[in-house]
Amino acid sequence: MNLRQVEAFRAVMLTGGMTAAAELLGITQPAVSRLVREFETSSGLSLFERRGNQITPTPDAVTLLAEVERSFAGLSRIADLAQAIRAQAAGSLRIAALPALASGALPRFLGRFLRDRPQVHASVLGMPSHLVVEAVAAGQAEFGYAAGPLERPGFLVDPIPSAAVVALPKGHRLESQTIIQPRDLAGERLIGIASGTLFRSRIDTALAEVDYSTLIETPLSYTACVLVAEGAGVSIVDAFSAGEFIDRGVVVRPFKPRIESGIVQLRSRQRPLTPLAQSFIEAFAAFLSDLSQTDR
Template sequence: MTKLSFRQVEAFRAVMIAGTTTGAAELLYISQPAVSRLLHDFEAAVKVKLFERHHKRLAPTPEALLLFEEVERSFVGIDRLASMAEELRDFQRGSLKVAAMPAIALGFLPRVMQKFGEAHQGVSQTLQVRSSQQVADWIATQHFDVGIGAINVADPALAVEVLGEAALVCALPASHPLVEKAVIVPEDLRDQPFISLGPEQSVRYKVDEAFEQARVSRQLVFDTQLSHVACSFVDAGAGVALVDPVTALHFPSANLVYRPFEPWVSFSYHLLYPAHRARSRATLEFSELLKRELTVLTENANGLLRLKGVAGTP
């Protein structure tokens, strides 16, 4: 059989709907002779008689009716594709899969994802909370669209972007004498019961170095992987801790007070993307919203969150 063209099939469908070549020409915005020529070529290609000519009208043969059913199924599929493309363009469909470390995910991130969902109600969202290393592994294997972690890894499967760099803050019980100080320094914490982030956290070594350089010893009573858990220990009266400020701002307790700590001990937040996969519009818009919301958080943090690296911050 001679190869069919889409235009021939389109002309056949239009004639079946309109009943005349003139009506089909109006549907397709082409001339009536052009429709007649396409219809003739279509019949010649399929080698089946499709119409009986009765004056100016065309009466479809039983074979034409069967063929029209198949054509309609194909066009419904094309219409569905066009509809889906429109929905994707207008964010009425799609998905966004986010993997994030607890410091961001336990307080700040759900509010950002809720705001994104309100603006793009057709986009389904997934959030998985894991350690920074697990987040990096998941992004590298393309299981998620975007990740937020505290590590900057040199992995060719990852595209890494700095979201922000903040200074650790000191978490104190509200009844602690040091709450009277505006800024906490290592000497203030000499021999204090201290809750430390675990050795799997790279920031742990930065904290230890700050105290070693100041020649200050602490009572290391607990190790924990998460700033959120460190805050819980402080809340329980177990000691003091240095934690990331985003966690501090979202830890719900009136029994804790936070103070800036000097010297600056940085805690970095990074955006991670699969390096070998194009980013969807949903991923790009979510990332921009995340940056804006972090900037707003910085501006409203009353000096607690001193953040560098986010658009709009120093």
Template sequence: MIRLRQLEAFRAVMSTGGVTSAARMLGISQPAVSRLIASLEESMGLSLFDRRQGRLYPSYEAKFLLEEVDRAVSNLEHLSRLSEDIRNQKAGHLRLACLSGFATSLMPTVIAEFLKDRDDVTLSIQTRSGLRVREWIAAQQYDIGVADEFEGHTAVQNEPLDIRTLCVMSPQHPLAGQRVIQVGDLHNMPMIVQDRENRFFHRVKSVFDKNGVTLNVKVEVRQFATACLLAMQGVGAAIVSSIDAAEYTNRGLIARPFEPEILFRLDILYPKFHPRSLLLQDFITHFKTRLEPFIHQADYYR
């Protein structure tokens, strides 16, 4: 069997013109180089050098093989570096599917941080509804998905996380001066809510109903980001994910704790029957670390 070290010795002798220089290049002894050359000739069944007066002279066969040996050694060195990068999560490709709104809030920051100093890592991201994300993950089209209100699938493994929510509004809103917004404070006030097909809308509506508070729906939206932008424009107040609220508070959006607390269910999805690469495991760890400030702590440590 031909070994990489034999090829390295052969290439060193060919490039330097002698065993002494080759030994210096490789950082080994001259006898070690000679042994490697002899064992390579034995493995190939070829005489690669003529030995005259203590010197090695390349044969025709050696000159003919040199280009292929150069290519083989380069490929093996590249493979060695690549395998090391893979072990250290520095190379590979990730396929990510997530909610459309999430792709414009925290996810770009998560991706940018993760790809920093990972020149040989590539990533593809696709955005759709939570239902479509679930379908993609079940079909193993993506390595990881981010959805909301996951209802279960035999081919999908999920990790549920309860995300804190906040009540957001413009600085001119009548409640902007309060430190905490109670549900009763929003009685009959214009509200921006998620569309009625979304479970989070019904969670909010249930809290209003249980407390005898009228939910005055002014605008229905599909994404929390849209609700934040409308709230900034003074259209009404909104109860949104703390992740989305954080994206707009530095632009003037007012965000306040809301009582009673309403949690937004976020799910990290994985194909159940597809192994997770080391790179994916590292991304998951990084992603969950960035989510920590927004997670309902009782849920996170249970």
């Protein structure tokens, strides 16, 4: 038994005759007759009563047609899904990201991306950068976003540069300045972030000659921004986290000299991306670029 035999049987049942079925299938009438006879043989059922050029379905044929129709409905759904996948309207996205993105910019953009893709299933895993790398390596995520720089065999890594910014509580004395420099932070209570990281080292280097106090520490820029909004101090954070707090009690200003706070997008060399994932990556990179410009 094969699909072509089933198609011929279904066409005869739907059209009522061999000739009409042949027209429906785009083949000859003898070919339809042969396929139907082969289907009867393979199924072990007598499906039609033949009287000259007239055929009448048997009760077995009527019963069998119901199951065939259910199968063809399933095939139709498969065909529809395949078309949706080709159009990037269906599929899946499995994304791992460091908290600076997973808590704000990433889900905000993902929501917009999915508006016109109701059949896409998406999962976002928020985790520290080293676990992002492991998630992508293990195939738990198709691609990920981690703190840069990153060099590791077996990965394709694309940097997404972004300058750090200063997060100030609304009404702060420095709010009127368009750019903040290290000397401007003298005497301020600084909320320190990401102790022991390259980003923190860059901040400490930039402020090496400035007298300030650090009484609050947190590993997360998002948490630092919450503290800033509550007036607990000021902080130098990545632009992506800070952007989520504009108009929420935080004022964002550029910092000079530039402190790189960018991230990297990473994916496995061994697993090619789907067109859907590639489209997301490209669109999200453009979104982050615009976000960084807006926050400056």
